[in-house]
Structure formats: structure tokens, C-alpha cells
Amino acid sequence: xxxxxxxxxxxxxxxxxxxxxxxxxxxxxxxxxxxxxxxxxxxxxxxxxxxxxxxxxxxxxxxxxxxxxxxxxxxxxxxxxxxxxxxxxxxxxxxxxxxxxxxxxxxxxxxxxxxxxxxxxxxxxxxxxxxxxxxxxxxxxxxxxxxxxxxxxxxxxxxxxxxxxxxxxxxxxxxxxxxxxxxxxxxxxxxxxxxxxxxxxxxxxxxxxxxxxxxxxxxxxxxxxxxxxxxxxxxxxxxxxxxxxxxxxxxxxxxxxxxxxxxxxxxxxxxxxxxxxxxxxxxxxxxxxxxxxxxxxxxxxxxxxxxxxxxxxxxxxxxxxxxxxxxxxxxxxxxxxxxxxxxxxxxxxxxxxxxxxxxxxxxxxxxxxxxxxxxxxxxxxxxx
Amino acid sequence: xxxxxxxxxxxxxxxxxxxxxxxxxxxxxxxxxxxxxxxxxxxxxxxxxxxxxxxxxxxxxxxxxxxxxxxxxxxxxxxxxxxxxxxxxxxxxxxxxxxxxxxxxxxxxxxxxxxxxxxxxxxxxxxxxxxxxxxxxxxxxxxxxxxxxxxxxxxxxxxxxxxxxxxxxxxxxxxxxxxxxxxxxxxxxxxxxxxxxxxxxxxxxxxxxxxxxxxxxxxxxxxxxxxxxxxxxxxx
Numbered sequence: 001x002x003x004x005x006x007x008x009x010x011x012x013x014x015x016x017x018x019x020x021x022x023x024x025x026x027x028x029x030x031x032x033x034x035x036x037x038x039x040x041x042x043x044x045x046x047x048x049x050x051x052x053x054x055x056x057x058x059x060x061x062x063x064x065x066x067x068x069x070x071x072x073x074x075x076x077x078x079x080x081x082x083x084x085x086x087x088x089x090x091x092x093x094x095x096x097x098x099x100x101x102x103x104x105x106x107x108x109x110x111x112x113x114x115x116x117x118x119x120x121x122x123x124x125x126x127x128x129x130x131x132x133x134x135x136x137x138x139x140x141x142x143x144x145x146x147x148x149x150x151x152x153x154x155x156x157x158x159x160x161x162x163x164x165x166x167x168x169x170x171x172x173x174x175x176x177x178x179x180x181x182x183x184x185x186x187x188x189x190x191x192x193x194x195x196x197x198x199x200x201x202x203x204x205x206x207x208x209x210x211x212x213x214x215x216x217x218x219x220x221x222x223x224x225x226x227x228x229x230x231x232x233x234x235x236x237x238x239x240x241x242x243x244x245x246x247x248x249x250x251x252x253x254x255x256x257x258x259x260x261x262x263x264x265x266x267x268x269x270x271x272x273x274x275x276x277x278x279x280x281x282x283x284x285x286x287x288x289x290x291x292x293x294x295x296x297x298x299x300x301x302x303x304x305x306x307x308x309x310x311x312x313x314x315x316x317x318x319x320x321x322x323x324x325x326x327x328x329x330x331x332x333x334x335x336x337x338x339x340x341x342x343x344x345x346x347x348x349x350x351x352x353x354x355x356x357x358x359x360x361x362x363x364x365x366x367x368x369x370x371x372x373x374x375x376x377x378x379x380x381x382x383x384x
Numbered sequence: 385x386x387x388x389x390x391x392x393x394x395x396x397x398x399x400x401x402x403x404x405x406x407x408x409x410x411x412x413x414x415x416x417x418x419x420x421x422x423x424x425x426x427x428x429x430x431x432x433x434x435x436x437x438x439x440x441x442x443x444x445x446x447x448x449x450x451x452x453x454x455x456x457x458x459x460x461x462x463x464x465x466x467x468x469x470x471x472x473x474x475x476x477x478x479x480x481x482x483x484x485x486x487x488x489x490x491x492x493x494x495x496x497x498x499x500x501x502x503x504x505x506x507x508x509x510x511x512x513x514x515x516x517x518x519x520x521x522x523x524x525x526x527x528x529x530x531x532x533x534x535x536x537x538x539x540x541x542x543x544x545x546x547x548x549x550x551x552x553x554x555x556x557x558x559x560x561x562x563x564x565x566x567x568x569x570x571x572x573x574x575x576x577x578x579x580x581x582x583x584x585x586x587x588x589x590x591x592x593x594x595x596x597x598x599x600x601x602x603x604x605x606x607x608x609x610x611x612x613x614x615x616x617x618x619x620x
Contacts, residue, residue, distance in 0.1 A: 001491045003498055009486045284482045287443055288496040288543065289471025291464045376443035380478070 007301045014274070018306070021270045025310025025359070026317065028263040029352050032256050033318035036348045039252045041339050042242045048176075050117045052208055056087075056237040057201040057218055060228035063240065066197035067227050069189070075201055078217050080210030085110040086185045086198040092155030092164070094145075101141045103155060103181045105188040105198075111136065114202050117175045124149070124170030132187045134169035138178035142171050162191035176341065260355055267363035271303050275367040282371050283379020292372035299371065303364035304357070311356025318352075319344040390550065390583050391417035391440055396449035398435050398606075409435040410446070411606040419550065422577040422584045424597035432606040433587045434555055440585060441474045441553045442466050454550060471499050475544025475582075477573075479556035481536040483528040489515065489539045490524040496547050514542040518572060534565025541572060545582075552576065552584045558593055570596045 011018060057075060059065035066088075075084045090103040108129045112120060120128070120136055128134045137147065147153070147168055154165045166183050185198060205211050215231040222229040232240075242248055275282075282295055290298075322342040325331065331339045398410040410432045417423050425433040438444035439451050442458045451458050454473055461469055470476075483492045493514055497507045515521050518538040528536055537557060544552055554573060558566035574596045576582045586597055594600045602609040 001487070001494055001498070006487070006491075006495075006498070009491075013486045280480075280482060281484055284476075284478070284484075285495070286467060287441075287470065287476045289467050289499050289547075291467035293464070294467075294499070377438050380438075380443075 003298075004301075007298055007305065010278075010298070011302050011305055017270060017274070021267060021306060022310050022313070024266050025263060025307060025356070026313040028259050029311050029314025029356060030318045030321070031314075032259055032355065033315050033344060033348055033352045034322065034342075035252050035256055035259075036351065037318070037322060037342055037344050038339065039249060040345060040348065041342060042248055043239065048117055050115070051234050053205050053211075054114065054234040055203040055205055055211055055214060055231060056234060057203065057229050057231045058199065058237070060219075060230045063199070063244070065227070066195075066199055067201065067229065069185075069196050069198050071222065071227075071229070072201060074221055075203065075218055078214055078221070080205050080207070080214040081203050082206045083110050083113045083204040085114045085202045086200075087202045088185060088188065088199045089159070090155065090157070090164075090183075090188065091159045092157050094153060094155055099145070101144070101179050101181060102177070103183070105185040106182045106202075108134070108182075108184050111182055114204050115172075115175060116204075118172040118178075119174045120170045120172045128169040131167060131169055132184050132190075133165060133167055135166040135181055135183040136170040136172055137168055137181045138175075139171055139173045140178040141181060142168075144179075160188060160192050162188065164188060164191055260359075264359055264362055267303075267307065267359055268366070271299075271306075271364040272367040274302075275299060275364065275371055279371070279374070279379050282374070283376050286376045286379065296368050296372045299364055299368040300361065303368075304360035307356045307360035307363065308353070311353050311359075315344075315349045315352035315356075319349060388419055389416040390419040390421075390454055391415075391585075392450075392452040393436075393440070394450045396436070396439065396446050396451055398432070398439065398444070399447045408606045410439075412449070413603075413606070413608045415601065415608060417583065417585065419583055420577070420581050422574065422596070422598045423586070424594035424600040425585065425587045425603060426589070426591070426594050426600055427603035428589075430605075431603040433603045435606075436603065437553050437555055437585060437587050441476065441551075442470050468499075471496055471547060473549050473551055475541075475547070475549040475552045477537070477540050477544050477552065477554035477557045479559040481528070481533070481540045481560070483536055483539055483543075485528050488525050488527055489520060489531065489542075492528070492539055493524075493542045493546050496543065500547070510546050510548075511542075514546040515539070517545065517576075518542045532565070533561050534568055537561060537565070537569050538572065541569070541576075545576065550583055552582050553587075554584065555587045556589070557586070558588070558590065566593065 057067070057071070059067050069086055072084055072086060075081060085107040086105070088105040090105055092103055093099070094101070112125055118138075125136070128136050141147075149168055149171070151168045152165060153168070154163055156163050164183060164187060166181075172178070189195065203214070205214055211233065218231045219229050285295060286292070322344045326342050331342055393413055393415050396410055396413040397408070400407045400409055413432075413436060425436060427433045435444060439446050439458070440453060442453070442461070445459050456469060458466070458469070483489075484495065487495070490511055493511045494507055497510060502510065512521065512524070515524050518541050520535060520538055520542065523531060523535060523539075528539070531539065552573065557569055557573070561569060570593055573584050573586065577584045584597070586593065588594050
């Protein structure tokens, strides 16, 4: 027998309690990892080289207020702007509300430049630009509904008073979201009665260094107008969507704190019972020559083992689960567009494992320390 | 009795504090125990015999006085030194056996050796020898629940012997055993004293058990009763 073998025997002595404690640690850390992953997805939008060059212009009052489309030509003249595209959330229904996927009205000839990470066959893109009632659809939505090029689909407007009938002219692949549908802004405008508005302008800057000056100049250009603008980077713009839901970060972190606190109480209770039950054995170990620190080491190692095993199962279970979920389930559809993907980052896994380590120490330190301080005679008296 | 004293106790006093009241467990006890002796400590409950045994074995500390065991002033050692000292010099046998239930007889006996620098092979040899000595070589893979009370106590004796200590202390080792098993255990302690030269200190209520010792010391209300020194040897 070895010391690790002895620790393992002690840990396995009450299998039912071990399994239940392990399950509570595993499930709690699984939940923690998934919640942190969701929070990460909401608060840390993916940043690519292309997205770092994108700037969004919206109404200063709110995301829901529209801007006049006539702003476009003035924005295009601002130094540093390479492309400026109208961009409007259509939010129509295809067949049934549960068949949700994101739809946007855009400037067809500028789409490829603004979202250059989304690749469209040049011939398909040309066909899309040429057909005012054409659209480009992400591969995931194409696969989801079994569509093919040339298919005609009808979207029923819910925000905008029109029902565009669109012909699929192209499929795009790549980018962080392969579920979108893009169609001509002019077509929507025409169907709605030429209101001459759009929700945003999406800009591609020439260089990242141009962006601060560009933002300042655009907002100054439209200051003191009926529709003042707020110009911001894509990242800041996406984060505003999250802030519209409320202080999600505080909410999720509060839930995580409660989970961890409860977990510590449950594990501390288990370890406390396990150590108390062994008071006599601890006294015997001391009597045969084990000192207080060695006893502390044995108890800590057992607690660590339990917490780390639970942490490993919980964190890596979440990583595996999220990977599988992302592979077989359309996250964007299930979450109504709130999440594009679910990626358990190494940082989150490390956080989960660090919590497991802290749990290993905190849950047993008080009863373990009492055992260290307990005299052999006191321990021996417990037996009689 | 002319051998070198292995235990030298001078003016030993132990007070326990219960709330506001000091209870005297040992009152100015002085005694010598020679190497190779088999001493029985007798007395009624609360007489201080277990306290005296605990102080000699280094698991309790006196309030005043001196307890020198094998030339070491036990009370002067810190907890870590004391634990190491116990591992090398003292073998414990308890009334309730106190084997670790999840370990086999072999592993229970091996437990004190895990603290030494012995190799796995050397540990195995020591454990097998100790179990052989107590007549349980064929039970080494059994868990404590698969052994009888007498066998469990013999495993506990093997555990106390495995580090080859000079001093064996036994606190009511037959208290939980039937007559037959008690005789086996006491005979074993006597054999270890006679053939292996171990110094044995036995705490007991039972005069029959004390009869196995070479000398019997009586304690009452924390005092050693002078002149009450039975030097009978049990001839089993």
C-alpha cells in the first residue's frame, strides 16, 4: 500500500456519499461553465480582422429609431470610409414564428465588401446584385430548410408593412453566423412605400487607425439634426444589444456565486461528516506516529481529489457538451438569435478548475484543522 | 529488576480542568520501569492509570514533573517530534482494536511503516514477520470485519510491533474479548515480553490479566499505592 492508495481507500469508503458529492460538484461546475460560456458569448463578441474594421452608425436615441437613407452619401464622403451600406433588421416570419432566422435588408452591391469573411461564389453574388428580389442565404439556413438556388420564399413582415417574395440567388459560407438572409434594401423600401429610412449604416473603414476620427466626424456631421447619430465599433454595437436585456453580467455572475457558495456548503458538510466519522481513526494514526501536518495532508488530498475530479468532469463535460450541441443543434435557432455559437474557452475551463481547487481547500479546512489540533487522548476518548 | 530503567517518572502530576474545577488525574507519581519488564497498572475507574499510560506513551503531557522514556524527556518534545518518537519507540494496543475498516490486516499493520524510508519489499517482509508472530499469516488479506475480535486484537498487536519498538503499551486490550481470546492476547503479550524482550505496560481492571505481568502497580485517586507491588509471574 502507498499513501496515495490509502487516501483513495478513504475516499472510496462510503461510495454512495462519494457519488452524490461528486455529482453535486460535477453538476454545479457544469452549470458554472455553461453560464460563463453564455455570458462570454453575450459580452465578448468574436473579433476578427474584418470585424475590427467595421463601424456602425445608428440613431442616437435608440437602436429602434430609424435614420434617413439620404445620410449615406454624406457618410461616404467622410475620410477613412471605404464602404457604407444600409442595413435594416427585417424580422419577418417564414411559414411559422418557430422557423425563425435573421433577415436583413442591405445594399446588395456592398455586402461582399462589408462582410468579406462571408464567402459567396462570385457568379452567385453577381446574380444576387442583378436581381432586386434576390437574396443570399447562409449555408446553415439553406441546410435547415432544404433550400436550393432558385427557390422562392415569402417573408411576412412583422415590423415593416410588406411581405417580400425572394428568390435565392446565392449561398454564403464563413463568418461567425451562417444563418442570415440578406436581400435588397431598395426592394424593401419599394414594397413599404419608399419611406427612405434604414435602421443602421454599416461602414468598412480603410484602416483601423481611421476609426476614431471617422466616428467623431460622422457624429459631428449629424449633430443638431432631427436624427442625430451614434457611431460605434461593431463590438460596442453588439454589446449594446446585451445591455438592452438588462445587467446580464451581474445576473449571471450572481447565479454563479450562489451556485459556488451552495457547492462549498454541500461539500464542506460532506467533508465535515467524513472527518468527524474518522475522529477515532485519526487519533490512532497519530498514536502510531502520524503528525498533525501529515493528517492534514491526507485530508486535504482526499478533498482535493474529490473536488478536482468533480471539476474535471463538470468543466470538460460542459466543453464536450457545448461542442456536441454546437455540432448537432442550431444554437442561433434554439436561442432565437441570442447566441451564434457556444464555445467553452480555455479561460472558462481554467476558472472552473480553480474554483474546484479552492473548493477542495475551503470545504475541508475547518474540520481538517480541528483534527490537526485534536489531541490523541481526546480522539481516543471519542471511541469509548 | 536490576536492568536499566526504560521509564523514569519523577513527581508526575496531571490536572484536568473541568470548567472552574481542577481534577487531579495523577498526583506526584514517581516510578521506574526497567527494560524488559512486564508491568500491569491496576486501579478503579478514574484512578489515573490510563493517563499515566498516555503520558509514558507520549500522547498526553504532564502538568508538572518529569517523564523520561529511553533517555528522552517526552514532555520536552514538540508535536511533530513526539509523533516521530512514538513511531519509533512505542507500540500501542487499544481496547477497541481500532483497525482501519477499509484496509486489510496486512495494510493495517503496514500503516506505521509508510512513515519510514523502508522500500515496499522491506515493508512487506516486516509486516509478514509481525503477522507471523501473532499467528495470523493466513489472514493478511482479510478486512477487519472478516476477523474475530481476538484476531482483530492480534492484528492490532502486530501493528504495534511492526516498527520494532522497545515499549509496548496496552490499554485494556482484553476488555472487549471473550475469555479464550483474552487468554490468547495476554499470552501473546507475555511471549513478546519474554522472548522478544519487549517492555510491556498493561492497563487493566482484571486481576487475571494483571497476573500475566511481572509487576503490578496499583493506582488510586491519582496516587501510586506504595508497597503494593505484586511480583508474581503467571505460569501459563
